[in-house]
Amino acid sequence: MSNSSIGTPEQLRDPNYTPPLAKAIPLGIQHVLAMFVSNITPAIIIAGAAGFGFGSDAGAQGFPDMSYMIQMSMLFAGVATLLQTITLGPIGAGLPIVQGTSFAFIPIMIPLVAGKGPEALGVLFTGVMLGGLFHAFLGLFIGKIRFALPPLVTGLVVMMIGLALVKVGIEYAAGGVPAKMFDKPEYGSALSWSVAGVVIIVTLGLKFYTRGMLAVSAVLIGIVVGYFYAMMMGMVSFADISGSWARAAVIEFPSPFKYGFEFSSAALIGFCLMAFVSAVETVGDVSGITKGGAGREATDKEIQGATFADGLGTSIAGVFGALPNTSFSQNVGLIAMTGIMSRHVVTIGAIFLIIAGLIPKVGAVIRTIPIEVLGGGVIVMFGMVVAAGVSMLSDVKWDRRNMVIFAIAISIGLGFQLEAMNLAPGAPNALQHLPDSLRILAASGILPAALIAIVLNLILPEHLAAEATEEVSGGMAGHIDE
Structure with missing residues (x-):
């Protein structure tokens, strides 16, 4: 057309x-x-x-x-x-x-x-x-x-x-939420992963080797193909x-x-x-x-x-x-x-x-x-969300000020998130003494990370010593004189 x-x-x-x-x-x-x-x-x-x-x-x-x-x-x-x-x-x-x-x-x-x-x-x-x-x-x-x-x-x-x-x-790709899989030894089986793999392979193939409607609807078609594959496998x-x-x-x-x-x-x-x-x-x-x-x-x-x-x-x-x-x-x-x-x-x-x-x-x-079919699709989609964030971060001038803001925000935010999601129900955790409302918000990881990044970006001065604001190409090379 x-x-x-x-x-x-x-x-x-x-x-x-x-x-x-x-x-x-x-x-x-x-x-x-x-x-x-x-x-x-x-x-x-x-x-x-x-x-x-x-x-x-x-x-x-x-x-x-x-x-x-x-x-x-x-x-x-x-x-x-x-x-x-x-x-x-x-x-x-x-x-x-x-x-x-x-x-x-x-x-x-x-x-x-x-x-x-x-x-x-x-x-x-x-x-x-x-x-x-x-x-x-x-x-x-x-x-x-x-x-x-x-x-x-x-x-x-x-x-x-x-x-x-x-x-x-x-x-999802492995067969469901682990907490509900205790009576399902097939969780994480080769069959489950093969279904998710079919979805991913078809999606990538259509996305990069076709044009027009096929490329636009690659994830949807990948899920349809995965569905029929799962049907053939008796799932x-x-x-x-x-x-x-x-x-x-x-x-x-x-x-x-x-x-x-x-x-x-x-x-x-x-x-x-x-x-x-x-x-x-x-x-x-x-x-x-x-x-x-x-x-x-x-x-x-x-x-x-x-x-x-x-x-x-x-x-x-x-x-x-x-x-x-x-x-x-x-x-x-x-x-x-x-x-x-x-x-x-x-x-x-x-x-x-x-x-x-x-x-x-x-x-x-x-x-x-x-x-498992949905798992293959969301692996692609959620991975693209991460990639979109990385793409947005590529516009940032990575001086030491911004690196410190990013480091503190992601360390605390991701740390809260990982600590909360890896604990068994009822187990003690780092946020257990917070009120229920604050604990739920902090456990998301996103809100504490965003709040820390916003506050630090607003209060830390833009113009620091030259050696503190020069762009850093990798790691935290260099130091600030005492």
Whole structure:
């Protein structure tokens, strides 16, 4: 599909241009394919952490909650995307911004729900709703707080998010969460790893040796191929598939406050603090879209509108049992690659997401995917999150000041995270004397790392002695005279 057959160069750079419908529909579907797996993965991870089960291990008890969360992930990603593309007064950027479920909040959400079942979801979704309102409030002065979040801070946070998640990818690829695998000696078997390996190999092959739709949807196709491989290996029960399909309704509308309303200070603080990171990520994505698609800088109105939509979309999602939304960077790259800036193309993709979110049978089929298959996909995705953080850190001038800030922040943040995740339930830990709310926040690792980096970056002087600020190419070579 050549761009000349879609419109003139001026039209393609115009967000308000609508390509011919025969071209716009496949372009909209392409956006959905690019984000689909990333969008539903957080819901599956949080449902699994809460103890709903997965695949053939879940049983009927956990089925409605996991399927509902998958369904809401699709539905409210579509709704939040419509807020960005169609706009509602000052809400929305009027740009081709694709919204989807955010990975950034997962390390904050897991401690809130771990092993607690549906009873913990009231706290979780209340936090999502209130945090979303705070996120929208940030739109009033988003331009004024960007100074506190330079690449040193944002890159560190994004990298920490990825590092917190890579363990999940390995556990899934090996066959599940180890704490639940005591009665499964096949955990970590060659068969489990072979399934994840198929997904990874197919994904990499398509990503680097194909173009167009195949490359864009590489992770999705990799998971489909892995699913069929797992089916051939006897890891997918046709009884599970037919049972999941039969239990799911033909169409189902979301239920407000399905899991109740339960306030938690830890949830509120965690979601509000992560809203800063998500807001800055959205600002970066808006700038990337306008530069890549139209060759210009984003306006203040576009940035403010995008932040309003980001927060409001998240708050609405929380009311109906969906997780926080944010702009999706992979779709920013897709716009730069295709050169098609039309917001109406993305609107079509949003409509497809909403339709899929209203059909529970879609979520029922997704739930039958063996966890090893998902593991292969998330290893790739979470590794890319780490790589994105490293890429952002490449813009930092690595003098001794910045190296010390980074070193202290990552040592404490990652140290808290690793110490908390490697202990058996009930075992003493380094944070055990903190109040429950603070312990949950500190154990995430991300928030203490971000807070330390922000504070040190603001209070440490920029102009130190020359030998303390010269760039360091490796290690901490050299010393400061006493």
